[in-house]
Amino acid sequence: MPGSDPAPETVSNRSETPIELRPRVWSMAEVLSEIARRTRKPLVSDCYLMSWHRVRALGPATLPQIQSRIDRLWGVEWDLQDGYILGRSRTYFARQAWDVPERLVTAWLDEIRNDPRLRLDTLARLAEWPESALTALEFHPELQETAPDANGFPVYYNGPLRFYGLLSPAQRKRVHSEGLQLAYPELSSPMQRHFHRWLLEQAPHVPEAGLAEASLRIAYSSEGHFQCHWKIGNTSSASDSWLDIRRDWLTGELQVREVDFPQRLAGKPLPAMTLRSPAGEPVLLPRDARALRVLLIRSPWLMPSVARGTGDEDLQKLSALLTARPELAERIRLICPDTTPAEVKAWIAERKLALPCLADPDGSVRDVVSGLREPRAIVVDEEKKVVRIISGYDQIRSVDWSTLFQ
């Protein structure tokens, strides 16, 4: 990219160099990221929640080959404008209409971040979307960082949730208090139709003659316990689940979320980690760094990232400190996830970073000590027990590194 390449290639000769895409998942968003990362060209494109897994079969290929394959399979028109790779879907309106609206996902994300219990009203709105669109939310980067698999709830509980969506405000209120009990004759026509469809999915053998005797109960507790029962004569069915991203959806048992992952490390010794030096040699931490006090897990390709300058203000500050106080170099290691030793070597040379970097090529160490893609600094005491965790680029770029080594 401009200003960062010591011997810039031209656009034309770069285009002829085969590149190998290695996304975490083969979603459109991740593949576009990989194209920008591997070609080192600025890129702007519209983006949808869909799989581009069939790009994988291409293997190492030139940029024009990759673009051609993508256009043939998914209809993306490519252009080069002011040095940017510009990608526009040829089916923009159809793609956008197919996606769950971003505003709905955003509202859901804000709710989940505020309260891990899932709200029935939001789930009911989501449940109105086709299963394929809800399934595609697995490719929504922010949702997956915040609540992996949460997109399954409006799919798995589609029947009850859509039924809930037909209730009046007063009835919804009762669902959240003592529970709502309804007899079949009390159901409105849309509710009856929906109940029929729900029954057909769950119990196709139930004779329609008994429907007039049907009753159902829906309840949602303040702990996130969602219960739906229906009964027709001697036949009944019960659905119990926990709509809370902290809990096991079946048992209600509390679990550690990925966003809370570092809490698992707090006060405990650092686990043993195997990494690679820029020269490719194995390095075992913390064994091979006796004086280690700070572990910074941070990808050179930080994403998502919006930052002034070249987006590495945090590392430049740290590098300046280590240049001024070289004795501190023994006390810190920068772990670069999803990056090969050769890439680490080229990156620190290009950015002129005086930092002890280690490669975590498959991201496995990051998965053990961090879990997420955002940068994290882990501070340990002399016994290598975790005493402090700093998460997020904004927090890390504003930290006074010198205080962490005291």
Place this chain on the structure above:
Amino acid sequence: MVCRLPVILVSLCACLLGTSSTPVAAEVDGAFRGDSRLTQPLTVRVSGMSLDRLLPRISKELGVTLRPGSTAVGDIRVAVFAEGLPADFLSEPNSANPARPCHAG
């Protein structure tokens, strides 16, 4: 060559939404010309993010409020990768397309 990220972004959105019937905003012109906040280099790496979420993040870095000119623009999910590029798109608002789906203030 000077690349202006938001101009490209705006151009993309305008192409997607069309320029004749989309109620895009064009309320800022000369007011920010020469504003040093908009000449700051910016690095953006996002993929699958809506403009509703991206523009506030850019605003925070630049110290200038940017917001989508309409719901349709805000809902557009984009992939944007640019490193250390100037953000002075408001000084040349019409370079790529007469439609500009962003307000600034």
